[in-house]
Amino acid sequence: MKISYACLLIICLIFLAAAFFLVFIFFTPRLVSPISGRLISESEISFEFENADYVILSRTGEFEDSLILRKGVNLYLEPGTYFWKAKSNIAESEVRNFTIQTRVSINLLEINRSIEIINSGNTEENITVKNNETVVYFVINPGEYIETEKGELNIEARELE
Amino acid sequence: MEMPKKGVCSSGKGGRASQIILFIFILSVFFYVNLSFGKNITCNFTSSCSHFPVFSLQNDSGGYFNAHARNVSFGTYNYSMCCAGSDTTLSYNCSEQLILKLENMTNSHVQAGNYSGPGIVYNTSICMGAEPGTINCSFRDTNCPSSYFCLGSIASSDTSVNNLTNAHIGDCSEYSKKLCCSFGNNAPTVTLTYPVDNANTTLRFPTFNWTGEDADNDPLIYEINITCYSESGGQCSSDNRYITNINATNYTVQNYLQKLKDNGFYYNWTVRAYDGTDYSNWAIFRRLNIVSEIVTSMNVSNVLFGSMNQSQTKDTTTDNPLPFVLQNDGNCYINTTLNASSLWQSVGLNTSYYQFKVDNTTEKPSFSWLYSRTSWISINSSAVIALASMNWSDVLDTAEIDLKVTVPDNEGPGNKSSILVLTSSLGE
Numbered sequence: 001m002k003i004s005y006a007c008l009l010i011i012c013l014i015f016l017a018a019a020f021f022l023v024f025i026f027f028t029p030r031l032v033s034p035i036s037g038r039l040i041s042e043s044e045i046s047f048e049f050e051n052a053d054y055v056i057l058s059r060t061g062e063f064e065d066s067l068i069l070r071k072g073v074n075l076y077l078e079p080g081t082y083f084w085k086a087k088s089n090i091a092e093s094e095v096r097n098f099t100i101q102t103r104v105s106i107n108l109l110e111i112n113r114s115i116e117i118i119n120s121g122n123t124e125e126n127i128t129v130k131n132n133e134t135v136v137y138f139v140i141n142p143g144e145y146i147e148t149e150k151g152e153l154n155i156e157a158r159e160l161e
Numbered sequence: 162m163e164m165p166k167k168g169v170c171s172s173g174k175g176g177r178a179s180q181i182i183l184f185i186f187i188l189s190v191f192f193y194v195n196l197s198f199g200k201n202i203t204c205n206f207t208s209s210c211s212h213f214p215v216f217s218l219q220n221d222s223g224g225y226f227n228a229h230a231r232n233v234s235f236g237t238y239n240y241s242m243c244c245a246g247s248d249t250t251l252s253y254n255c256s257e258q259l260i261l262k263l264e265n266m267t268n269s270h271v272q273a274g275n276y277s278g279p280g281i282v283y284n285t286s287i288c289m290g291a292e293p294g295t296i297n298c299s300f301r302d303t304n305c306p307s308s309y310f311c312l313g314s315i316a317s318s319d320t321s322v323n324n325l326t327n328a329h330i331g332d333c334s335e336y337s338k339k340l341c342c343s344f345g346n347n348a349p350t351v352t353l354t355y356p357v358d359n360a361n362t363t364l365r366f367p368t369f370n371w372t373g374e375d376a377d378n379d380p381l382i383y384e385i386n387i388t389c390y391s392e393s394g395g396q397c398s399s400d401n402r403y404i405t406n407i408n409a410t411n412y413t414v415q416n417y418l419q420k421l422k423d424n425g426f427y428y429n430w431t432v433r434a435y436d437g438t439d440y441s442n443w444a445i446f447r448r449l450n451i452v453s454e455i456v457t458s459m460n461v462s463n464v465l466f467g468s469m470n471q472s473q474t475k476d477t478t479t480d481n482p483l484p485f486v487l488q489n490d491g492n493c494y495i496n497t498t499l500n501a502s503s504l505w506q507s508v509g510l511n512t513s514y515y516q517f518k519v520d521n522t523t524e525k526p527s528f529s530w531l532y533s534r535t536s537w538i539s540i541n542s543s544a545v546i547a548l549a550s551m552n553w554s555d556v557l558d559t560a561e562i563d564l565k566v567t568v569p570d571n572e573g574p575g576n577k578s579s580i581l582v583l584t585s586s587l588g589e
Contacts, residue, residue, distance in 0.1 A: 044545060053424070054587075059531070067532045067549050070586045073498060074545045076534055089425025090393035109513070111472045111570050118513045143537035145513055 027051055029086040029093035036096040041103050043122040043142075046074045052086035052093065059083070061095065079103075079123055106157045109145075115153065118145040123159050130154040201247045202291065202344045204310050206332060210243030213251040215312060216261065216287045217241045218330055226331045231267040232285055242312050246291055249344075254290025260298050260312060260340065261287040264327075271315055273300050273325040280326060291344060295377050298342035300325065305333070305341035312340040347376035348439040351383070351432050358447040363454040363492050365417035371410055371432045371444065379436035383407040386432075386443070387414070392425040421493065422450035423587055453587050456490040457497070469568050476565035478520070485562040486522060487583065489553045496588040497551060498544035499534075499562070504579035507572045511541045514569050515579065519547050520561040527557045537565055540581075550588050 029052035034040060047055045047069065057075075058066040061083050069075065079102040086093040102123045109116040119125045119140040127138040131151045138146045139160060204215070206225045218228040219238035231238055244251055259274035262283035272283045289296055298312065305311045314336035317328035324338045333339055355370040356362060373381045387402040400419045404412060420426030431446040464482050466475045477484035489495055504515045516537040521527065532549035548560050562583075 057532070065529075065531065067496075067529060068494075068588055069496065069546075073496065073586065074543060075532065075549075076538060076545055078531070087424075089391075107513070116513070141536045143513070143516055143518075143539065 027088070028091050029088050031084070031086055031093050031096050034096070034098040036098075038098045039101050040098055041101050043076045043078075043100060043103070044074055045077055045098075045100070046072075047084065047086075049086035049093070051091075052088045055084055055086050057082055057084045061097075102159055104157050104159050106155065108155070110150070111147070113150055114147045115150055116145050116147050117155060119143065119157075121157070126158045126160045128156040128158075130156075202244055202249065202251070202296070202310060202342075203247075204242060204244040204312060206240050206313075207243045208239050208241075210237070210241040212243055212245035214241035214243050215289055216263075218313075220331075226335055227329050228331055229268045230261070230263055230271050230287075230330050231269065232263060232287065235266045244289070244310075249291045249294045252290045252292065253288050254292075255286050255288035257288070257290030258296045258298050258342070259286055259288050260342075261330075263287065270317075270327050271330045272328065273315075274298070276322075276325050279322065283326075289342075293346070293377065293379070294344055295347050296342055296344050298340060300338050301341050302337055303339070305339055306343075309341040309343050312342055314339045346379075346436065346438040349373055349375040349379070349381050349434040349436045349441040351434045351441050351444040353430075353432060353444045353447050356447065356449055359450070360447075361422065361450045361452050363452055365451060365492050366414050367418065367449065367451075368411055368413040369430055369432070373410055373432075373434040373441070375434070375436050377436065379438070381434040381436055383410070383412075383432055383434050385412050385430065387418075387428050387430045389418075389420050389426060389428050392427065397426055418451050420451065421453050421587075421589065423453045424589075426451075453493040454491045455493065455495055455585050455587060457495070457583070457585050458488045458490050459583075460486040460488070464564055466566055469566070471568050471570050471572060474565065474567040477561075477563045478565075484520075484564065485581075485583075486559050487548065487551075487562060489527075489551050489558040489585075491553055491585075493553055493587055494589040495548075495551050495553070495585040496546050497548040497583050497585045499540070499547040499581060499583055500542055500544040501540045501579050501581045502542070504540075504566065504577055505569055505572050506577075507569045511539045513537075513539060514567045515540045516565040517547065517581075518563050518565075520563055522559045522561055524557045524559050527552045527560050533560075540579075544582070544584060547583070551585075 030050040032048035049055060055069045056063055056066050057069060059082060077100045079100045081097055081099045083095055083097045085095045103121045104125055105121040107118040107120045117127055119142050122142050125140050127140055129136045129148050131153055140146055214233045214237055217231040217233055217238035218225050218240055220226055220228040223239050225240040261274050262272040263269035263285035264283045266285055276282060311333035313330050314333050315324060315328040315330050315338050316336040317324045317326060319327050351371055351373050353371045369385060375381055384405045385407060389397040389400040391397050397420055418428060428449045429446040430449055431443045433443045434441040461483060464477060466482060469475060499517060503510055508514050516539050518535055518537045519533050528548045529550040534547050551560060552558050
């Protein structure tokens, strides 16, 4: 069987393309989650990626003031938009972004004769407590709480402007 | 450089001769100009040496062909090998270059300076030295190279010793064995000593050591070139270092080396010396890998809140009790996660009854405020980052970890304890 030089060249090119494809598949860092542009209501976040050693996270697309995270590390983030990419020693991935949404929420705990109002959201909250004719305002940081007396309470939480 | 002897050139007649004379004149101008700069030595046979007579010689008819030699300390013959140094001082320094040996102080056969036998080794030395600079002489069986000067030629009836002893001496053009000398500066050399090639170090401020040598004993100053490379290819030029005017044979980097082997980077380093005239070659470079070292310590291992009642809250923000203070004792930025076991029996983790936050000590900023947990957050059994990008430099390497506990309403009495786990990993 006679194979022309042109055929040999085409076969070589196919092999070369296959090799590049395999290198791309197996060695290029790949981002899995969060997907690009995702809106996230939880503050705790983890990153999934492949073929990379670490993630670079930043508030800017230029990756100023960035944070480097190794695999398997969870992180609490303030509300806002973040950019991230994964890096290995030989290559880095595309850049993706996601947004941690502002979440306003409170938890109430009954303790003896008082009520504990806990900011369970991820932003500073303006709490208004109405008890009959009395109105009291509080500002609570995330994770912190205030106590008020039990009674006919009307409690309202808003994001601090 | 071989000097023309007297009367070698004679002018011819006609246009062609004029062209040759003109050419030689132009050549001479260039020659003169070249020799006029920097250090050099010129030598020739003359009967009136006003500079530095190296040795004297004379034959039976009073000329300088096929002659015997005399040490000039004994007086001079009609002719002397006369040398003049420009920007250098000539001497009879035998520790620099032993040119010839004479059988006697005067009317003597000559011997190559480095002759060691067979037969008698003469004991009258003819030497030459220059300061600054170095003279190197050797006998050659060909004309001296253009950058050399010739101090004569010798021949012996005893050819079995390669004409190197029991010889007559004459003008350079006379015999085939010529005494050729070079003069100039010897470039220094540098050898790297420590760290060894491909060394791994945890020092971000490593010290590089080397040795420098200069045959002229000139004082040396050094330059070090530290180049950062990526293992994937190419340079990480943002962290290259090029330091000049180093007077010692070691150098400690002033700003820490930023790129870690953990992240696929390494450094090549090399040094060269300068003796005031010439640079040495760059020494054969060596590779240095900076590897991370993650080490932390804490001032206290226990936080004791003492006796508490139901619904009572205590925390460490007022230093009563003292909070944990984490110190980064390693050589790199770290991220530290925190998780813990349950404190209370009546409620689990991830509640406001057991919380933490991180804060500055007097060393601030020692961590990234943006990515660290600086407000109270419920402690969980799964690890979350408490301290992000914590610094490792001695003046900025501590951070507080505050705890806040609230006794649940329905919590029973007894000792309550929880184990906190802090795990640090590379954060750069």
